[in-house]
Every structure is written in C-alpha cells, then in structure tokens.
C-alpha cells in the first residue's frame with residue numbers, strides 16, 4: 001500500500017496543506033517545531049485511529065482560531081492496486097470515517113486499507129525500559145493487524161480497574177467480597193485470550209526479529225524472545241491458562257485485598273529479551289539494546305506483510321539522527337520496497353537515493369516550501 005497524497009486541514013499547525021508523496025522514500029525536512037512530526041502524526045491517526053502523542057482529540061485541532069470546530073485528515077491511497085480516498089473528519093469532537101465518499105464507515109475499514117508503522121526515538125528504549133513499555137509495544141503491534149485484539153484488551157482493562165476499585169472497598173466493608181466472583185470471571189476470560197494472542201504473536205516476532213537482529217549485528221549476536229508470565233505452566237492453551245489464572249486469583253485474594261490491587265495477570269506479564277542468552281535489559285550495552293529495539297520494531301514490517309500480503313507504510317520520526325551510519329544504512333536496506341516517510345533536520349542521508357526514488361518535502365511553520 002502507498003499514500004499518494006495527504007491533506008491536513010486545521011490539523012495541528014497545518015491550516016490547509018496537501019502533500020504529494022513518492023511511492024518510495026519521502027524525506028520530510030525542516031527546522032525544529034515546523035510541523036514534521038505533525039505531518040506523520042496526521043497519517044498515523046488516519047490509519048490507526050489514535051494519535052501516538054495525545055489522547056485528547058481536541059489537542060489535534062489547530063489552536064488559536066476561535067472560529068474552528070474541527071479538523072480533517074485525508075489521503076489518497078493505493079492498496080492492492082486499487083485507488084481509495086480515505087478521510088477522518090472531526091467536528092465538535094465527533095469523528096466520521098469516510099471511505100470512497102461513504103461517510104458511515106468504521107475506523108477499522110480505513111485501517112484495513114491503510115496501515116502505518118511508526119518508529120520514533122522512544123522506541124529505542126523498549127529494551128531498557130520497564131515491563132509496562134514492552135507490554136504497550138506488544139499491545140500496539142498486535143492490534144495493528146488483529147482487529148479482535150483491542151476489544152479484548154479494553155474489556156480486560158475495564159474489568160481490572162473495576163476489580164481493583166472493589167478490592168479497596170472490601171477493605172472497608174468485607175461483606176462486599178462476594179462481588180469479586182463476577183470480575184474474576186471477566187478477568188479470566190479476557191486475560192486468557194490476551195495471553196494466547198500474545199504467545200502466537202511472539203512466535204512470529206521471535207523468528208523475524210532473530211533474523212533481523214542477526215543481520216544488524218553482522219551475525220555476531222543472537223536475539224531471543226520469550227513471554228514471561230506466571231499464568232503459563234506446562235500447557236499454554238486457552239483452557240489451561242484460564243484454569244491457572246482462576247486459581248491464582250483465588251489463592252491471591254487476601255494479598256490482593258491487602259494491596260488494593262490485582263497482583264497477577266497479563267497486566268504484569270513481560271516480554272523477555274535476551275542477547276546470547278543473557279537478559280538484554282540487565283546485561284546488554286546501550287548499543288546492543290538499541291540494535292535489539294530496531295530489530296523488534298522493524299519486524300513489524302515483515303509480520304504485517306506476511307499476515308496481509310501487503311506492505312505497510314513506514315514512518316520514521318527523527319530516528320536516523322539517533323543512529324550511527326552503519327545502522328542507518330541497515331535500516332534503509334530493511335525498508336526494501338516499502339513506502340517510507342522519514343523526518344529529519346538534515347536530509348543529506350537521502351543523497352544515496354536516485355532522484356526518481358525520492359521526494360524531499362521541506363516544511364516551515366505549517367507550510368511546505370518549494371525546493
């Protein structure tokens with residue numbers, strides 16, 4: 001899939017701007033605070049349905065003009081050889097998804113036709129950060145291609161926060177403990193599904209990331225991934241996980257009540273990343289951790305292609321400036337034939353691409369300026 005044209009209206013610092021894009025490499029350049037990330041954010045929002053920078057839709061609308069009540073992001077895309085017009089229109093906080101002029105579409109209808117993978121400097125910290133960051137990574141990547149995942153995750157999180165609220169109540173009025181049963185059932189059902197999805201995904205990720213990491217480290221190091229969860233004993237099928245989770249919740253009830261929170265479940269699981277058999281978070285050097293992070297992140301390109309038969313659109317926000325020449329070179333090699341939008345303040349790296357393969361877009365204060 002590729003995006004041929006992207007329009008941003010009253011979005012962030014763009015009043016009304018349409019970008020023509022190359023099917024291969026698009027270098028979005030300009031000084032700081034001019035709108036490079038905003039442009040990528042617009043495309044990411046259209047494809048994924050949320051912003052990677054804010055949970056508040058209102059922040060995305062151009063500020064400082066009292067006459068505005070919304071914004072729009074539109075794209076002309078080509079998916080499996082077919083041309084589509086896709087749009088997100090936001091008015092008075094209400095979102096409308098439009099596909100080829102039909103305005104009653106759902107976000108996932110747009111997502112099916114337009115998938116983006118965003119790579120930003122914070123992703124380089126996946127390996128080093130705490131477990132929550134890695135769970136977020138897994139959750140985001142799985143929901144990127146599996147539409148059924150997000151509803152299960154939402155149900156799980158809802159049940160978890162209700163259960164935690166109830167645990168705190170029980171400390172004051174112990175008779176309320178009878179109500180735990182209902183939330184436990186919800187947790188167990190949705191939680192086991194999450195773990196099964198995650199395990200299946202990690203199987204794929206392990207294969208792809210291992211190969212990429214080998215290539216990035218010139219075959220000197222070996223990456224391996226595993227899912228760390230105390231819900232998994234010998235068997236890791238849904239029924240076995242459900243059973244174990246239910247037992248753990250029951251056994252840990254007193255501790256949960258004392259703490260006022262649920263101690264066990266997929267919300268505390270982790271993705272263990274090892275390099276040559278040693279846990280990367282604890283033992284790897286900064287450079288090794290970054291290489292592993294790149295392998296994890298760029299695996300998404302291949303996984304998506306294998307799952308759907310189509311290449312995603314890759315958004316690299318300021319990532320190249322964080323890396324040395326060799327890693328930059330490797331990343332650009334891994335991008336292969338995919339369309340990429342790459343932001344940077346210095347566009348010299350694009351010199352290696354022939355003119356017909358690239359487009360350089362310079363943005364200044366919410367406008368593109370001609371070359």
Ligand SMILES: Nc1ncnc2c1ncn2[C@@H]1O[C@H](COP(=O)(O)OP(=O)(O)OP(=O)(O)O)[C@@H](O)[C@H]1O
Nearest residue numbers: 012013032033034035036037038059060061062063
């Ligand atoms: N809702 C909004 N309305 C108007 N302007 C906004 C809005 N949100 C952000 N901006 C402006 O957009 C600018 C930031 O744009 P962006 O993050 O795209 O910068 P950038 O070009 O990526 O810079 P850097 O190189 O520092 O990453 C800021 O100056 C900010 O004032």
Ligand SMILES: [Mg+2]
Nearest residue numbers: 036037038318
């Ligand atoms: Mg930026």
